[in-house]
Amino acid sequence: MTVMVLALATAMQAGGAPSVEIENFIGTVRVEQGATLEARYERGGSSADIRNANAALYVDGGETMRRMRCFGGWRDQRVGRNRREALSFDELPILIITTPNPASVELDDSIVRAELGATQSLDLVMSHCSTLEAGDVSADASLAIRGSGHVSVGEIGGALNAALSGSGHLSAEDIGESVDLAVSGSGDVELGDVGGDMEVGISGSGEVEAGHVASLEASVSGSGNVEIGNAPGGVQYAASGSGDLSVGATTNVSVSISGSSNMEVASMDGVLEMSSSGSGDVRIEQGRASSVEARLGGSSDLWFGGIAEDVDIHVSGGSDAYIRTVTGQRNIRTSGGGDFTTGG
Numbered sequence: 001m002t003v004m005v006l007a008l009a010t011a012m013q014a015g016g017a018p019s020v021e022i023e024n025f026i027g028t029v030r031v032e033q034g035a036t037l038e039a040r041y042e043r044g045g046s047s048a049d050i051r052n053a054n055a056a057l058y059v060d061g062g063e064t065m066r067r068m069r070c071f072g073g074w075r076d077q078r079v080g081r082n083r084r085e086a087l088s089f090d091e092l093p094i095l096i097i098t099t100p101n102p103a104s105v106e107l108d109d110s111i112v113r114a115e116l117g118a119t120q121s122l123d124l125v126m127s128h129c130s131t132l133e134a135g136d137v138s139a140d141a142s143l144a145i146r147g148s149g150h151v152s153v154g155e156i157g158g159a160l161n162a163a164l165s166g167s168g169h170l171s172a173e174d175i176g177e178s179v180d181l182a183v184s185g186s187g188d189v190e191l192g193d194v195g196g197d198m199e200v201g202i203s204g205s206g207e208v209e210a211g212h213v214a215s216l217e218a219s220v221s222g223s224g225n226v227e228i229g230n231a232p233g234g235v236q237y238a239a240s241g242s243g244d245l246s247v248g249a250t251t252n253v254s255v256s257i258s259g260s261s262n263m264e265v266a267s268m269d270g271v272l273e274m275s276s277s278g279s280g281d282v283r284i285e286q287g288r289a290s291s292v293e294a295r296l297g298g299s300s301d302l303w304f305g306g307i308a309e310d311v312d313i314h315v316s317g318g319s320d321a322y323i324r325t326v327t328g329q330r331n332i333r334t335s336g337g338g339d340f341t342t343g344g
Contacts, residue, residue, distance in 0.1 A: 034098025
């Protein structure tokens with residue numbers, strides 16, 4: 001097989017991180033360590049435009065994603081505008097990029113199977129049935145996954161900003177700074193520990209799992225679920241669907257439910273605020289609350305197995321509230337079939 005070398009080596013400036021930008025490409029991409037910054041095609045690439053200057057490599061694969069589709073399952077995946085003309089990844093171009101240092105990689109408007117190794121930063125817009133595996137990312141990662149794409153990343157030293165629209169999957173190990181996630185569809189996200197704050201928005205049936213986070217702000221409109229480890233900076237949760245939230249140990253808890261969503265917290269130590277007008281329940285297994293303010297309507301329930309100081313609770317409709325121990329002032333109002341009980 002003839003190997004086409006379509007870019008010449010570029011000398012790297014001492015200490016500088018190279019940049020690699022790829023767009024309008026369909027096929028396999030591999031980023032490997034090498035002595036110089038270089039791109040070559042092992043197969044195909046006749047329509048490619050490659051520019052290499054000043055530690056910056058640009059590759060335009062010359063393809064358009066308009067009306068492009070994926071056919072078949074994972075093992076026999078084919079890409080094309082119709083089933084008859086679709087090609088497998090074994091037939092599509094192979095692009096090899098070498099870089100002497102971890103590069104800042106930007107991939108846009110492409111359908112790929114990619115192996116990137118370690119990178120300085122990562123900026124991806126992937127569509128259709130793309131899959132990508134990357135090693136550790138030193139700085140930030142920005143990921144947009146459209147369709148059924150799968151992305152797997154090692155540790156991220158900076159922040160993660162990710163948007164999934166479709167049935168895609170994202171997994172990453174520990175993240176040094178903040179996380180901002182938007183999931184629309186049935187996509188799922190699996191993350192390790194998060195060093196900063198985490199913000200999650202789900203509109204659909206997506207699933208999000210993460211380890212410990214600094215704090216959590218989650219919004220769910222649909223049947224999506226969120227499962228988090230400890231959140232010492234507190235939790236804010238707004239739900240207007242049937243999705244559920246599960247959290248480990250935290251401090252302040254603020255929750256608003258207008259659907260059938262449920263929230264479970266292992267323990268808390270702070271202020272508890274709850275507003276519900278649906279059938280969703282909040283259960284906090286143990287801990288302390290300096291104050292509890294709850295407005296429960298519909299058929300929602302609050303169950304707190306810990307100790308609360310001052311409580312201000314209004315229960316109406318078919319809702320119920322239970323607090324194991326109340327040590328301070330009580331302002332309790334019930335109407336309809338609502339009820340408040342305490343163990344002490």
